[in-house]
Amino acid sequence: MTGATGFLGHAVLRLLRARQLPLRALVRRSGELSLEPDEEVVGDLADPPSLDRLCQGSNSVIHLAAALGAASPARMHAVNVEGTRTLLSAACRAGVERFVLISSVAAGRPHHGPYSRTKRQAERLVIDSPLCSAVLRFPVLSGPQSQLESGVLGVARRSPLVPVLGGAPLRPLPVDDAAAACLAAAQRSQAAGIYTLAGPQALSFAQLARCVLQEHGLSRAVVSLPPTMIYPVVALLERIWGAPPITVEAARAAAAGTPPSSPRAEQDLGVPFRPGVSAV
Numbered sequence: 001m002t003g004a005t006g007f008l009g010h011a012v013l014r015l016l017r018a019r020q021l022p023l024r025a026l027v028r029r030s031g032e033l034s035l036e037p038d039e040e041v042v043g044d045l046a047d048p049p050s051l052d053r054l055c056q057g058s059n060s061v062i063h064l065a066a067a068l069g070a071a072s073p074a075r076m077h078a079v080n081v082e083g084t085r086t087l088l089s090a091a092c093r094a095g096v097e098r099f100v101l102i103s104s105v106a107a108g109r110p111h112h113g114p115y116s117r118t119k120r121q122a123e124r125l126v127i128d129s130p131l132c133s134a135v136l137r138f139p140v141l142s143g144p145q146s147q148l149e150s151g152v153l154g155v156a157r158r159s160p161l162v163p164v165l166g167g168a169p170l171r172p173l174p175v176d177d178a179a180a181a182c183l184a185a186a187q188r189s190q191a192a193g194i195y196t197l198a199g200p201q202a203l204s205f206a207q208l209a210r211c212v213l214q215e216h217g218l219s220r221a222v223v224s225l226p227p228t229m230i231y232p233v234v235a236l237l238e239r240i241w242g243a244p245p246i247t248v249e250a251a252r253a254a255a256a257g258t259p260p261s262s263p264r265a266e267q268d269l270g271v272p273f274r275p276g277v278s279a280v
């Protein structure tokens with residue numbers, strides 16, 4: 001597995017541990033994982049020997065690592081495209097049986113910017129490889145310490161007013177459901193090709209922000225603004241705030257809403273549909 005130190009990676013690690021499945025994880029620095037895998041390989045997607053050590057003797061690779069958010073376009077290309085290419089080569093050399101790439105619904109909308117473009121390029125590399133592979137396109141993921149949560153809290157800590165994006169509702173996917181889908185894709189031979197996954201509830205950005213504020217006991221006014229008003233503000237924040245709560249590309253993708261799940265997703269991946277589950 002790559003990306004085990006990240007938000008989704010932590011949930012996958014927790015699930016693998018709970019099911020007592022053996023795991024080898026690629027980490028850039030030793031000792032940063034919240035739970036111990038069976039084996040830690042210190043390396044990088046740009047370091048082929050570490051990827052050979054990662055893949056050696058493995059049945060499946062779950063590739064979560066990516067450059068997202070405020071990373072530069074060059075970094076996104078290096079990590080998301082070239083990193084995936086290097087990992088695929090290592091997986092082929094090691095005779096890995098299944099390769100799972102975690103992608104984003106943004107990859108289905110290639111015109112929003114470098115994140116969606118590089119994720120789509122990575123998808124093509126995986127689908128065109130000789131390995132038996134599955135690509136999971138996730139919408140925004142929800143759960144404690146999600147980007148959604150930290151973005152809303154980041155604004156709420158600086159302002160009495162939380163401006164949010166209007167536009168189409170989102171269908172956030174609970175991070176534990178996303179982790180279950182990653183594991184199912186790594187284990188089920190019928191899971192092949194590209195799957196889009198959507199969460200169980202359609203919620204506006206304002207509803208999501210209010211849930212986050214309520215869970216953290218914060219009282220703030222949430223104001224829904226039309227996307228055309230939000231983009232210039234976000235562009236300004238991107239320039240003055242090193243890691244803004246949302247990028248223009250992410251705002252554009254969010255405003256477009258969440259596409260529905262692929263018809264085969266539930267059957268092939270057994271993704272649980274849990275109406276009424278907490279959105280945050």
Ligand SMILES: NC(=O)c1ccc[n+]([C@@H]2O[C@H](COP(=O)([O-])OP(=O)(O)OC[C@H]3O[C@@H](n4cnc5c(N)ncnc54)[C@H](OP(=O)(O)O)[C@@H]3O)[C@@H](O)[C@H]2O)c1
Nearest residue numbers: 003005006007008028044045064065066104138139140141
């Ligand atoms: N979060 C979401 O809402 C969301 C929605 C849709 C799709 N996704 C996809 O889900 C996956 C995981 O996202 P996340 O939210 O968990 O991201 P994250 O928290 O930012 O984690 C990114 C992970 O990638 C690793 N990484 C980055 N560059 C690397 C490199 N050069 N070599 C090795 N590892 C590297 C990071 O390692 P360090 O800890 O060392 O930096 C970290 O473990 C990504 O592919 C993302 O595109 C996420």
